[in-house]
Amino acid sequence: xxxxxxxxxxxxxxxxxxxxxxxxxxxxxxxxxxxxxxxxxxxxxxxxxxxxxxxxxxxxxxxxxxxxxxxxxxxxxxxxxxxxxxxxxxxxxxxxxxxxxxxxxxxxxxxxxxxxxxxxxxxxxxxxxxxxxxxxxxxxxxxxxxxxxxxxxxxxxxxxxxxxxxxxxxxxxxxxxxxxxxxxxxxxxxxxxxxxxxxxxxxxxxxxxxxxxxxxxxxxxxxxxxxxxxxxxxxxxxxxxxxxxxxxxxxxxxxxxxxxxxxxxxxxxxxxxxxxx
Amino acid sequence: xxxxxxxxxxxxxxxxxxxxxxxxxxxxxxxxxxxxxxxxxxxxxxxxxxxxxxxxxxxxxxxxxxxxxxxxxxxxxxxxxxxxxxxxxxxxxxxxxxxxxxxxxxxxxxxxxxxxxxxxxxxxxxxxxxxxxxxxxxxxxxxxxxxxxxxxxxxxxxxxxxxxxxxxxxxxxxxxxxxxxxxxxxxxxxxxxxxxxxxxxxxxxxxxxxxxxxxxxxxxxxxxxxxxxxxxxxxxxxxxxxxxxxxxxxxxxxxxxxxxxxxxxxxxxxxxxxxxxxxxxxxxxxxxxxxxxxxxxxxxxxxxxxxxxxxxxxxxxxxxxxxxxxxxxxxxxxxxxxxxxx
Ligand code: SF4
Ligand code: SF4
Ligand code: FES
Numbered sequence: 001x002x003x004x005x006x007x008x009x010x011x012x013x014x015x016x017x018x019x020x021x022x023x024x025x026x027x028x029x030x031x032x033x034x035x036x037x038x039x040x041x042x043x044x045x046x047x048x049x050x051x052x053x054x055x056x057x058x059x060x061x062x063x064x065x066x067x068x069x070x071x072x073x074x075x076x077x078x079x080x081x082x083x084x085x086x087x088x089x090x091x092x093x094x095x096x097x098x099x100x101x102x103x104x105x106x107x108x109x110x111x112x113x114x115x116x117x118x119x120x121x122x123x124x125x126x127x128x129x130x131x132x133x134x135x136x137x138x139x140x141x142x143x144x145x146x147x148x149x150x151x152x153x154x155x156x157x158x159x160x161x162x163x164x165x166x167x168x169x170x171x172x173x174x175x176x177x178x179x180x181x182x183x184x185x186x187x188x189x190x191x192x193x194x195x196x197x198x199x200x201x202x203x204x205x206x207x208x209x210x211x212x213x214x215x216x217x218x219x220x221x222x223x224x225x226x227x228x229x230x231x232x233x234x235x236x237x238x239x240x241x242x243x244x245x246x247x248x249x250x251x252x253x254x255x256x257x258x259x260x261x262x263x264x265x266x267x268x269x270x271x272x273x274x275x276x277x
Numbered sequence: 278x279x280x281x282x283x284x285x286x287x288x289x290x291x292x293x294x295x296x297x298x299x300x301x302x303x304x305x306x307x308x309x310x311x312x313x314x315x316x317x318x319x320x321x322x323x324x325x326x327x328x329x330x331x332x333x334x335x336x337x338x339x340x341x342x343x344x345x346x347x348x349x350x351x352x353x354x355x356x357x358x359x360x361x362x363x364x365x366x367x368x369x370x371x372x373x374x375x376x377x378x379x380x381x382x383x384x385x386x387x388x389x390x391x392x393x394x395x396x397x398x399x400x401x402x403x404x405x406x407x408x409x410x411x412x413x414x415x416x417x418x419x420x421x422x423x424x425x426x427x428x429x430x431x432x433x434x435x436x437x438x439x440x441x442x443x444x445x446x447x448x449x450x451x452x453x454x455x456x457x458x459x460x461x462x463x464x465x466x467x468x469x470x471x472x473x474x475x476x477x478x479x480x481x482x483x484x485x486x487x488x489x490x491x492x493x494x495x496x497x498x499x500x501x502x503x504x505x506x507x508x509x510x511x512x513x514x515x516x517x518x519x520x521x522x523x524x525x526x527x528x529x530x531x532x533x534x535x536x537x538x539x540x541x542x543x544x545x546x547x548x549x550x551x552x553x554x555x556x557x558x559x560x561x562x563x564x565x566x567x568x569x570x571x572x573x574x575x576x577x578x579x580x581x582x583x584x585x586x587x588x589x590x591x592x593x594x595x596x597x598x599x600x601x602x603x604x605x606x607x608x609x610x611x612x613x614x615x616x617x618x619x
Contacts, residue, residue, distance in 0.1 A: 007359055010396040012533070012544075013350045016357055037357075056352045057542035059535050095357050213563060240559045242533045245393035248549070249530035250557065252579065253565070254500075255586035260392060274503050276565050276575070 005043040006099040011245045014054050014097030015042050019090055020072060025158040026151075029123055030088055031066060031076040034098055041071045042098045046105035047131040048236065048264045051075060052244045054097035055090070059083045062241040062259070064127035065101065073098075076126040076158060102244045103263050106131040106208065106234065114206045114232075115143035119219050121191045121211025122151050125158050127236050127263070128210045136170055143205075145171035148198065150191040152178045174198060192218035195226075202227040209235045220267060230268035237262050237270075281450045281461070282473040283439070288328070292321035294467035295369050295460070299406070302341050303328045303371040312336035313370060330372050333416040333596065337526035338370055338377050342384055342401050349397065349533070349544045360541075364400045369460070372410045372439070375431040376422040376596040380526035381407065382434050386588035387529050397546075406456045409435035410448075415483045419597030421610055424489040427594055430482035436460070440479040449479055487597070489610045490617045495591075496582035498619045503574070507615065512573035514605035519550035521599040521607070522576070527592050530556075551576050577612050 007013040021033030034053075036042055045051070045065045053075060054060030061083050067074040079088045090096070108131065116135060118128050135142050147167060151157045154177055167173050176187040176194045187194055192215065200207075207228055209219050216235055223233050239251035239258040246260040254274045256262065265273075283291060295301045302313040305320070305327055311334045320327035351360045388398035412420075412429035422428055432438040436457035439448040450470065452461040464470050492498065522528035532549040535542050549556065552572050558564040566572050584592035593609060600608050 004393075007350075008361055010350070010361065011393050012396065012546075013359060013361065016359065056357065057354055057535060057537050060533070060544075097352075238559065238563075239565065240557050242531070242549075245395070246391050247388060247393065247395050247529075247531070248533070249387075249551065249579070250549075252575075252583065254578075255583035274500070274578075276571065 003043060004100065011099065012243065014052065014099045017042055017096050017098045019092050019094050019096055022092055025076060026156045028079040029076055029158050031074055032087065033072050033074045034096060035072045039071060042073055043101055044068065045073065045101035047108055047134045048106040048127060049101035050103045050263065051098055051100035052102065055083060055086050056095065056097065058086045060097065062102065062244055066126045066129045067133055076123065078123045102259050104261065106264050108134055111206050112141045113143065114204055116145050117200050117205055117207040118147045119191060119195060119207060119209040120149040121215035122156065123158060124211030125149055128208050129159060131208060146174065146200065147171060148174040148191065148195055150176035150194065153181060154184050191215050192222045195219055196222045200226065206232045206234065209233065230271065231266050233267040234264060236264050280473055281470040282477055283448045283450050283470060285446055287469040289322045290467060291464055291469040292316060292371065293318065294463055294469060296321050298367060300366065300368045301371060302338065302368065304334045305329055309335055313338040313341060330410060333374050336524060337380065337598065338373055339380065339384060339526050341368065341370055342381065342398060342405065343529060346545055346547045347397065349546050351541045351543045354540050354542055365404060367404050369406045369408060371408045373407055374412060374416065375409060375427055375429060376594040377526050378407055378409045378434045379427045379431065379594045383527040383590055383592055384529055386590060390588060406436045406460060407434065408437040408439060411438065411440045412483060413441045413480065415485065417597050417601055418486055419600040420485045420595065421487040421489045421597060422595040423485045424491055425591060425593060425595035428482065442477050443480045447477060449473060449477065487610060489613050491613050492617045495613065495616050496585045499578055499582045499616045502619050508574040509570045511607065511612065512569045515552065515569050515573055515607055516605055517552050517554055517569055518604060519552050520602050520604065522550040522552065523548065524598045524602055526596055527594060577609065581613065581616065
């Protein structure tokens with residue numbers, strides 16, 4: 001694991017880092033830009049990989065890495081518990097611990113030459129964003145790119161600058177919100193039904209799906225009805241994690257540890273695992 | 278390999294010799310408190326009283342390699358400074374039963390294999406010498422080590438093997454590894470070893486009375502029965518108390534938590550148990566194993582199928598502790614037998 005970075009060569013001890021940027025995405029999602037205390041980049045993750053993020057005295061948890069630059073990594077984090085609550089009240093310059101990267105990654109090479117359809121719901125756009133950014137950087141290697149994304153309301157859409165300014169210039173966006181609201185003239189409805197409405201052709205197209213479990217479930221079913229082969233449907237799994245290094249036993253599904261062997265799986269790989277997601 | 282003789286009357290001298298440059302763990306106490314503890318020099322020299330080599334300890338020796346609670350690191354709340362605990366020095370476990378010795382190979386698989394190496398574990402493991410003690414009599418009716426690939430006289434994983442002589446006055450000692458030979462030298466210097474004569478023989482080892490029919494393809498059979506209603510029945514009486522994994526020598530799941538004391542946040546690692554109701558519940562509330570049926574199934578499949586798929590070993594050495602101590606009569610031998618009939 002030569003690319004893994006931690007403190008004192010002990011994979012469970014975090015690097016001492018600092019927050020160098022905080023972006024409010026939605027009322028309960030913020031993006032945190034993180035750099036080592038000495039100004040260097042913590043590590044260079046592959047698209048889809050995870051980081052263990054901690055606040056001293058509060059705890060640590062695993063998050064997907066949303067983006068990276070020359071000397072930082074970024075994670076978009078939803079406020080759901082004690083640690084994320086504390087993260088949301090942190091300020092620029094605050095100390096933060098990071099170790100990683102963890103897990104496998106999206107098969108960016110195997111996807112070359114294909115049309116790509118990204119399907120996301122809510123905070124589920126966070127893990128796939130790293131791949132979307134990677135693909136846009138290497139656009140010549142990939143075919144047509146579509147992003148179909150939805151949230152409960154306009155306010156709950158994450159990465160609005162990407163969705164409404166940056167990405168429309170480079171790929172096809174299809175944005176939906178669950179219920180009609182004033183000032184929204186875009187699509188209204190749930191992600192899975194919007195997906196079927198759009199009737200994307202499965203020909204030479206791979207689909208990457210991330211979001212809440214229920215959205216994933218119905219989207220996967222919709223994609224199969226649309227004729228996508230299981231090998232061409234990719235998703236990420238979420239399990240509770242403690243160590244991130246395949247030791248604590250917490251994140252298993254069958255004999256796989258999500259922190260090592262996941263979080264990215266094709267639907268055909270998921271079918272091999274016991275139904276316990 | 279030659280065998281030496283260690284008279285029981287020379288045990289205090291042998292343990293005292295070890296204590297010169299090792300921490301020495303040996304079974305002490307009785308009944309529920311029968312467990313491996315770190316001997317003081319007084320306890321070593323009064324072996325007859327302190328060390329209790331009769332029977333299988335209630336608590337397994339896994340905590341010597343994997344403490345029930347340990348500090349991974351501390352971090353200063355003011356200055357952010359990281360401090361890591363001092364590594365432990367050379368350690369000997371004395372009088373470990375063959376099933377418990379084999380369980381260490383399981384811990385090794387988890388802590389040392391598949392990518393990452395656990396820093397605290399590898400450090401303790403490299404410093405550890407294992408002095409095993411063959412079972413002269415069966416320790417309990419729940420023992421089934423010889424159905425699980427081991428046996429009451431198995432030396433697998435031991436650095437030194439002790440076998441009690443027929444007259445019960447001494448141990449035949451085999452030094453099996455370089456670590457074992459280092460201790461042989463130490464004991465030679467301390468003049469605690471003698472040459473066995475022809476009368477010093479060990480009786481044939483006992484045979485477990487609990488026989489469990491474990492087929493080669495047990496993992497595949499159990500996986501095929503993932504949705505079998507039997508899991509529901511099996512879990513009905515389980516209280517989720519965690520006793521089974523607490524006393525199991527091979528259970529290694531842990532929790533990581535933070536505790537604040539004296540201006541420092543300590544990151545602690547503690548034993549955990551997959552039978553606890555909040556074990557896999559996520560921050561958002563979703564729980565992939567919401568009832569005891571899923572939790573018990575995960576525990577047994579981890580032991581009997583998943584671990585095998587990952588590491589090529591069964592995560593049970595047949596020590597029988599969980600069978601003897603489960604308050605609800607949940608019995609891994611029954612699960613193995615049932616799996617065999619599928
Ligand atoms: S199986 Fe028995 S020992 Fe284990 S948690 Fe259930 S009741 Fe407790
Ligand atoms: S599962 Fe039970 S019998 Fe097997 S090693 Fe653990 S405590 Fe012993
Ligand atoms: S988080 Fe510990 S094994 Fe995956």
